[in-house]
Structures are given as structure tokens and as C-alpha cells.
Amino acid sequence: MTDDGRPEALLAALEAVAARAAVASRLEPPGGEAVLQSVVDAAVVVFAAEAASIAVHEPDSDRLVIAVAAGPQGRAAVGLAFAASTGIAGYVFSTGQPLAVTDVGADPRFDRATAETTGYVPRAILAVPVLDASGSIGVLEVLDGGSEGSNQLRDLDLASVFARQATVAIRAGRVERDTAGLLRSALSTLGAPPSPREQAGATPVPDVDLDAAVSALARQLDDEGGARLWTLADAVARARRASSDQVGLVIEILEALARRSDRPAPRSFRR
Amino acid sequence: MSIDLPAWSEPFAEANRERLRRGGPWGRVERDWAFGEATGRGVRVAIVDSGVERDHPAVGGQLVDSVAVERVGDDWEVVPAQPMDVVGHGTACAGIIHALAPEAEIVSVRVLGPDNRGNGGAFATGLWWAITESGASVANLSLSSRSDAYFGPLHELADEAYFRNVLLVSAANNVSVASYPSLFAAVVSVAAHDLAAPDAWFYNPQPPVEFGAYGLNVDVAWRGGTRMIVTGNSFAAPHIAAYAARIRAAHPGITPFETKAILAGTADNAG
Numbered sequence: 001m002t003d004d005g006r007p008e009a010l011l012a013a014l015e016a017v018a019a020r021a022a023v024a025s026r027l028e029p030p031g032g033e034a035v036l037q038s039v040v041d042a043a044v045v046v047f048a049a050e051a052a053s054i055a056v057h058e059p060d061s062d063r064l065v066i067a068v069a070a071g072p073q074g075r076a077a078v079g080l081a082f083a084a085s086t087g088i089a090g091y092v093f094s095t096g097q098p099l100a101v102t103d104v105g106a107d108p109r110f111d112r113a114t115a116e117t118t119g120y121v122p123r124a125i126l127a128v129p130v131l132d133a134s135g136s137i138g139v140l141e142v143l144d145g146g147s148e149g150s151n152q153l154r155d156l157d158l159a160s161v162f163a164r165q166a167t168v169a170i171r172a173g174r175v176e177r178d179t180a181g182l183l184r185s186a187l188s189t190l191g192a193p194p195s196p197r198e199q200a201g202a203t204p205v206p207d208v209d210l211d212a213a214v215s216a217l218a219r220q221l222d223d224e225g226g227a228r229l230w231t232l233a234d235a236v237a238r239a240r241r242a243s244s245d246q247v248g249l250v251i252e253i254l255e256a257l258a259r260r261s262d263r264p265a266p267r268s269f270r271r
Numbered sequence: 272m273s274i275d276l277p278a279w280s281e282p283f284a285e286a287n288r289e290r291l292r293r294g295g296p297w298g299r300v301e302r303d304w305a306f307g308e309a310t311g312r313g314v315r316v317a318i319v320d321s322g323v324e325r326d327h328p329a330v331g332g333q334l335v336d337s338v339a340v341e342r343v344g345d346d347w348e349v350v351p352a353q354p355m356d357v358v359g360h361g362t363a364c365a366g367i368i369h370a371l372a373p374e375a376e377i378v379s380v381r382v383l384g385p386d387n388r389g390n391g392g393a394f395a396t397g398l399w400w401a402i403t404e405s406g407a408s409v410a411n412l413s414l415s416s417r418s419d420a421y422f423g424p425l426h427e428l429a430d431e432a433y434f435r436n437v438l439l440v441s442a443a444n445n446v447s448v449a450s451y452p453s454l455f456a457a458v459v460s461v462a463a464h465d466l467a468a469p470d471a472w473f474y475n476p477q478p479p480v481e482f483g484a485y486g487l488n489v490d491v492a493w494r495g496g497t498r499m500i501v502t503g504n505s506f507a508a509p510h511i512a513a514y515a516a517r518i519r520a521a522h523p524g525i526t527p528f529e530t531k532a533i534l535a536g537t538a539d540n541a542g
Binding site for chain 1: 278280358360383384414419444487488501503
């Protein structure tokens, strides 16, 4: 970037792409969201429920946000956000422990305030965690399932199957969502949007190691202790600059790792 | 329809209970001998959960200590806490234990709260305190960790509890991701059966979930002095914890291994 004119032009182009990507993703929701919607649609039918919803955790605000909902009483809940460690959904999310409430009782203070904002206060709640390898990423709730006398234990197991589908859908949308976020953060780090003073003359691109900055931002996308998708992606991307000797070393390490992974894990058993 | 559910409750369901019938090496152990009229006096039970509401009528004034795990910088610390419950779940467990073992003392170790959401570090720190500092000989764990990063530390803690003569009673988790410590051999792992009977439990000779107890449509205490009807393995574990406390009260000095054997011998399917 020796030409003084090019950084600004590149930045402007990136901004333009980012703006259009943001708008396009609103016009055409990611494929994962459509699957997520179909999961709650199916849950409402199977449980003959008044509503079913999936709340997804937003790490930045540490809130659960209802991403999709279905059923006669469910649609008003979309977009509702609540603290990730309180209420029935918060408990299930925080502990990963499925829970069914058959009768919330006469004075259900647990999350009445939240429920009332949707205009609907349920009597019965079935809540199961949406989990991936790193832990809870959301909560699936079924409200007022209508099957009288149904076995709640069996229902919890069945709801967990729906939750597994939700996991797949959420993970599928992750790369798309994170890429947009990474682009926004990178532009912000580079000083965009430029202030009027910067536009007047001074170069808007600060003197930073761009690749190192993007590398750090990418790694921040991974939760602590979670599945480290972006950390791995970053490492692989940076390794592309390695010499052929270094690449040979990486291959040897990967092959050793693959041999180790092929062994049966002692704790991967099921019943 | 056949779905492979991670259904730890299935062996204890009515249709499958006949298969649990067993003589065992010594036949049935009489409950009169095992715990008889013992009320849990002299035994302290730690509840590692969302806190316990001291003034809830169902707790009967038996809450003797409350601590919470808090984040301090990069570390976790156990600090004195208000005798309150951020969800209601810990109070539910305390109420179940108090109903069955009315003179057992209860210690609350709150591992949920702001910033502690689903964090294996908070859970492990609270569990460590329950084992080493609380004075409890029974600990009820109606929650668990799904973080692979905490497999090792929690395994170590489960062994530490066993060697320090503290019985860990852990709710099994019907989700698709392995959860700890409920799958460890050193703990008493509990799922829910489908009987409406607080005094019925079953021993399953096929680990990892060895006990089935009352967890379907249980009337429990909840936050704010309320009660709710709930279902989940979370509520089965404290039933076994309470009987374990009574066994330990009736036979001071017995070990976790002996307590587990007596629980198996007094189970409804024994003899």
C-alpha cells in the first residue's frame, strides 16, 4: 500500500461490502434460521403446545435472545431478551439441566415479568438446553404442551432431540454470522468510519499490523474453553505463509494427532 | 417411532422395571436397619446449586451456612453469601432433603449468578469448597459441567470427595453431550423414575446411572416462598441425597462405598 490513495479506496470498498452484507442478511435470513424456525414449528405440533421458542445466547451482552418462535402464543416473543442466569430458561441454559414445570403455581415470580412482556404467561414449561461441544448455546422452550397426562420425562427426552437439531442449525449459521462480525470489527480497528477531520486530509489508516489485528479479532470470536473454530482457522491461515520445511513439520504433527484421535476415547461411551 | 434418546430414566420406567429385579449378593437390606427413624441429625448436606432461600418454610430453618463462588480477576473465590436463591432450584433441592431428613443441616454453595453462567470453573471451585471446607458428608449436585476442559479437574474432585468420605449425589443429564461428574464411578448418579413416590428408588446394576428416584411431577419449594410442580433428574438426586444423609446419621463413620451399597440393598428392586 505504497500509493497514498489506495488504502482509503480499499477501506471504502470494504465498508461498502460490509454494509450490503449486513442488509442482505436481514433481507434473506441465513439458512440456519429457517431450519431453526422449522424446529419450533415441529415442536408446537408434536407437543400440541401453545408456543415453542429457541433463545440463543449473545455472549457480548450475556443475554438470551429469542431467535425464533411458533404457535398461537409464540410469535410475539421473537426478539425478547433476558438475563442468561435467571428464570427457568436461565437456569436450564446455565446448568444444561433439562427441566419441566407442570404448574408454575399461584405466584410464579421466577420470570413472570419476562413472560408478561410477550402477553402470555404459561402454566407449563418444558425447557431443554441447546448444546454444542463447548456447552450451552441456547434454550428450547415448549409452553403449555396440550397432551394431557403425558410423561414429562419422555417429553424432556423428546425435546432434547429437537434441541439437537437446533444445535446443528445454529452452528450452520455461525461462520456466516461471525464473518460479518469480523469484517465489522476489522473495519472499526482500522479507523472506519473515518471522522470528518480525517476525511479532510490525514490518512485514515492507522499504523498497525493489519494481519496481526485481524488475527487477534478472529481469535476473540471463540468463547473461552469452547470449540475453537476461529482460533484454528486463524492458525491455518497464518501457516499458509510458512516455508515448505515448516509445512512438512505441520503435516507430521497433524498426522501424529490424527493417529491419536483414531484411538477410542475412554469417555465417549453411551449406554 | 424409534429414536435413540439419551434416556437415563428408561431403565426405571414401569415397562422396564421387571428387568431390574435382582437378588444381589446379600438379598434385601431392611430399611429399618439402614436408617429407620434416623432424621439426618448430625449430618450436613451441601447443596451446590443456585442458592437456598433460608426463610422458605420448606427449608425448616435448617440452612446453617451460605457461600457463593465469585470471579475475582482470573480466579474464582468462595465468599460468604446472602441466604437467597437466584432461581429457586437450590431451594427446591433443599426442600426435598428437609422433607425426608428433617434434622440434616443444609449448607448452600451457590455457583450460579452473574458472570458464573455455565462456567466449569465456578462449579469446580464450589464443589472443591463443599468437599473440603463445608463440613458436609453428603453433597447434592443437581447440575453438572459439559466442558471437556473440566473433565480432569472434576474427576479429581470426585476422587477427592470419595477419599475424604464425602458422598457426591449427582443428577444424570439427559442431553447429548457428556456431563460431569454425573458419569464418574465415584459418585451416586441419579435419574428420575416414573412413580409418584418419594420413598421409592431403584438400583440399576448397569452404570453409569445407578439409581432411579422420584423426579416426575414433584411438588417443590421455589424462589420467593412459592411452590411449583416440576419434573427432571435434578429433583430425583436430592431424594437419594436425603436417604444417604439418614443412612449416614444412623451409621456414623461409614464410607461413600458402604452408603452406596446400603442404598442399593434398600432399593425397591432389591431382594
